[in-house]
Amino acid sequence: MVEMNVMRLHEITVIIYALSVLLYFIDFLHNNRKVNMFAFWLLAFVWVIQTIFLIFRVVETGRFPILSMFEGLYFYAWVLITLSLILTKFLRVDFIVFFTNLIGFFIIALHTFAPGQHGSSVVGAQLISELLMIHITMAILSYGAFSLSFVFSILYVIQYNLLKQKKWGKRLLRIDDLAKLDHMSYVLNLIGVPMLLLSLILGVLWAYLKLENFYIFDAKVLGSFFVLLIYAWYLYKRVVQKLQGKTIAFWNMGAFLLLLINFFLFGSLSRFHFWHS
Known part of the structure; x- marks a missing residue:
């Protein structure tokens, strides 16, 4: 049950991230400040969720989670999101932010839906279907x-x-x-x-x-x-x-x-x- 709830939260994060990327694309073409801010706060929400899971993983394993491929992917995605937030907040380089988030979205989706990281094969199969x-x-x-x-x-x-x-x-x-x-x-x-x-x-x-x-x-x-x-x-x-x-x-x-x-x-x-x- 807990594993399924965690899976759902990861899926919601992917959807929110997708919406953020869509808004960053609109801002990239139109330089719309309101759209940019909305995209920023959606991305910030994704970053908060990712950070909570990262900290939880550190506490659970007693080490920094970068020793496996899936842990490395997660940390890589977290770094990309962090850099995107910094670039958006302080430098306003929209071109770089949009394409950085495209890469980040792919990494997050790969980490979320890859079946190898889930303890239950049933959960992994369901993730692939979803x-x-x-x-x-x-x-x-x-x-x-x-x-x-x-x-x-x-x-x-x-x-x-x-x-x-x-x-x-x-x-x-x-x-x-x-x-x-x-x-x-x-x-x-x-x-x-x-x-x-x-x-x-x-x-x-x-x-x-x-x-x-x-x-x-x-x-x-x-x-x-x-x-x-x-x-x-x-x-x-x-x-x-x-x-x-x-x-x-x-x-x-x-x-x-x-x-x-x-x-x-x-x-x-x-x-x-x-x-x-």
């Missing part, structure tokens, strides 16, 4: 964000054409103005991209821990990373090159079509998706 559930849930949530973004882009193109052709009517009034449609499409992608990235990190981790023969060059795996790259390029065009309007809307629509191809076509060609649990 890792898959978190991976799938985050992927579906990112797909939902991309889908809504796609709809906003379609509405943008329809509204743009109606205005250009000067077709005033009820349809025009029922669709939001172009600026709002463009902004909502962007915001949803801003949420979807880091969520898909974290989902892929957890998915690769699950495959590495669960499957005897994991192929990194699997069609679905490569397709998913390609989709992520296309959406990341969309954000680059939107944020750095300040591209807006019809061109970026068509880019977003094309990215979503690639996502559908990856989901249905590449998923059917995958060696392990939909066949393993």
